[in-house]
Amino acid sequence: xxxxxxxxxxxxxxxxxxxxxxxxxxxxxxxxxxxxxxxxxxxxxxxxxxxxxxxxxxxxxxxxxxxxxxxxxxxxxxxxxxxxxxxxxxxxxxxxxxxxxxxxxxxxxxxxxxxxxxxxxxxxxxxxxxxxxxxxxxxxxxxxxxxxxxxxxxxxxxxxxxxxxxxxxxxxxxxxxxxxxxxxxxxxxxxxxxxxxxxxxxxxxxxxxxxxxxxxxxxxxxxxxxxxxxxxxxxxxxxxxxxxxxxxxxxxxxxxxxxxxxxxxxxxxxxxxxxxxxxxxxxxxxxxxxxxxxxxxxxxxxxxxxxxxxxxxxxxxxxxxxxxxxxxxxxxxxxxxxxxxxxxxxxxxxxxxxxxxxxxx
Amino acid sequence: xxxxxxxxxxxxxxxxxxxxxxxxxxxxxxxxxxxxxxxxxxxxxxxxxxxxxxxxxxxxxxxxxxxxxxx
Numbered sequence: 001x002x003x004x005x006x007x008x009x010x011x012x013x014x015x016x017x018x019x020x021x022x023x024x025x026x027x028x029x030x031x032x033x034x035x036x037x038x039x040x041x042x043x044x045x046x047x048x049x050x051x052x053x054x055x056x057x058x059x060x061x062x063x064x065x066x067x068x069x070x071x072x073x074x075x076x077x078x079x080x081x082x083x084x085x086x087x088x089x090x091x092x093x094x095x096x097x098x099x100x101x102x103x104x105x106x107x108x109x110x111x112x113x114x115x116x117x118x119x120x121x122x123x124x125x126x127x128x129x130x131x132x133x134x135x136x137x138x139x140x141x142x143x144x145x146x147x148x149x150x151x152x153x154x155x156x157x158x159x160x161x162x163x164x165x166x167x168x169x170x171x172x173x174x175x176x177x178x179x180x181x182x183x184x185x186x187x188x189x190x191x192x193x194x195x196x197x198x199x200x201x202x203x204x205x206x207x208x209x210x211x212x213x214x215x216x217x218x219x220x221x222x223x224x225x226x227x228x229x230x231x232x233x234x235x236x237x238x239x240x241x242x243x244x245x246x247x248x249x250x251x252x253x254x255x256x257x258x259x260x261x262x263x264x265x266x267x268x269x270x271x272x273x274x275x276x277x278x279x280x281x282x283x284x285x286x287x288x289x290x291x292x293x294x295x296x297x298x299x300x301x302x303x304x305x306x307x308x309x310x311x312x313x314x315x316x317x318x319x320x321x322x323x324x325x326x327x328x329x330x331x332x333x334x335x336x337x338x339x340x341x342x343x344x345x346x347x348x349x350x351x352x353x354x355x356x357x358x359x360x361x
Numbered sequence: 362x363x364x365x366x367x368x369x370x371x372x373x374x375x376x377x378x379x380x381x382x383x384x385x386x387x388x389x390x391x392x393x394x395x396x397x398x399x400x401x402x403x404x405x406x407x408x409x410x411x412x413x414x415x416x417x418x419x420x421x422x423x424x425x426x427x428x429x430x431x432x
Contacts, residue, residue, distance in 0.1 A: 001367065001383075001384045002367065002369070002403070003367035003403060003415055003417075004367060006423050007422065007423060009423070012423065012426055012427065012430075015426075015430045016426060016430065019429070019430060034363055035362060035363070036362070036363045036364050061363075062362065063362050064362065089362070089408075091362075116408065116409060117391075117408045117409030117410065118408065118409075119391060119409055119410075120409075138362075139362055139363075140362070140363060142362070142363040142365070142407055142412065143362065143363070143407070143408060145394050145410075145412070146394070146407070146408055146409075146410050149391075149393040149394065149410070153393075192363060193363075194363040194364075194365045194405070194407060194412065195363060197365070197405065197412055197413040198412065198413075219422065220364075223422065223423060223426055224422055226426075227422060227425070227426050227429075230429070246422060246425075247422070248416075248420030248422070249415050249416055249417050249420045249421060249422060250405055250413050250415055250416075251413070252413075256394060256395070256412060256413055258394055258395070258396065259394040259412065262393075262394070346362070348362055
């Protein structure tokens with residue numbers, strides 16, 4: 001496929017790795033923030049090919065994984081309402097709540113539909129006018145403009161039965177929070193390419209400016225990732241951190257201004273709870289008051305008291321403090337067939353990736 | 362979740378939707394976020410929406426990577 005195959009060129013990858021090996025004295029931790037990066041790194045086997053002094057750490061970039069148990073319990077309560085249909089991306093269905101999951105609720109008779117595009121929720125609203133259609137609005141900046149677009153379309157069409165349960169989260173505040181906890185040493189960030197296609201490269205400026213840590217916006221193919229790692233090594237070596245864009249074919253400095261405008265028109269920043277990180281100020285987005293009639297949070301439902309499995313260490317995995325191999329449940333109790341924590345459910349979860357690709361160290 | 366796949370616009374359906382060829386498969390894609398997309402453009406498709414145009418005339422990471430190795 002054009003724009004994919006040439007970015008998977010084996011010889012070019014090997015040459016780039018040789019270049020990365022020119023910095024043996026730099027022992028660095030590089031965080032790939034995006035779950036799609038994590039999967040790409042594992043799938044292409046890059047982790048094994050990189051020299052020992054380059055450590056890749058997975059960050060909190062899988063939206064399913066960072067959704068807290070309390071939000072899952074809230075969804076389940078919504079799913080139990082009469083004449084209600086939940087429209088959601090597939091991964092969310094399997095994430096365990098305190099005592100149930102959307103999958104279990106579906107088995108008990110709840111109407112839960114897996115969709116590929118948020119737009120399908122609008123089609124469902126029109127096809128089932130007697131039902132309340134609740135779209136589970138999960139995602140980072142890549143997906144949020146899509147949700148905004150759907151809300152605006154529902155508003156234009158004056159749909160009375162469309163609702164959004166927003167779990168939208170934004171990247172810059174969480175990066176800030178991770179840096180402020182100071183739990184791990186981070187020497188460079190591989191910034192998320194498709195989030196950046198929307199927000200551009202400017203929102204990362206605070207990282208080199210205030211934390212003196214280099215950032216490189218990267219694409220998702222092996223050549224993209226290796227090129228970004230090489231540039232992080234060069235920046236670390238020169239000790240002159242900046243925000244670099246190594247995904248210029250898709251990311252403009254200003255991002256996608258039309259998409260950003262739609263996001264701002266529909267959503268307003270709120271404090272959001274992240275699995276493993278707790279409440280992070282201004283890191284979530286909820287519907288603006290103009291759209292409150294569509295806000296599924298306004299339904300009065302009884303939500304059970306949330307409880308996480310005390311042995312589950314997804315939180316630390318998401319903060320990059322431990323790898324899944326340090327979790328006592330990993331591969332023993334927690335598997336993709338029987339996930340205990342969200343990081344094992346999502347195909348982009350770090351635990352699922354470690355499981356699938358048989359990572360042993 | 363943030364997966365986006367490159368495809369080529371091969372036809373227009375209406376003002377909001379285009380036909381896109383992705384790895385030999387024709388898909389309908391919404392262009393709400395990229396209203397000036399035109400036939401022949403390569404775009405990145407995320408969950409049924411075009412999120413950005415691919416512009417290799419301005420930037421080609423493969424060429425840049427080779428240049429970097431050769432330098």
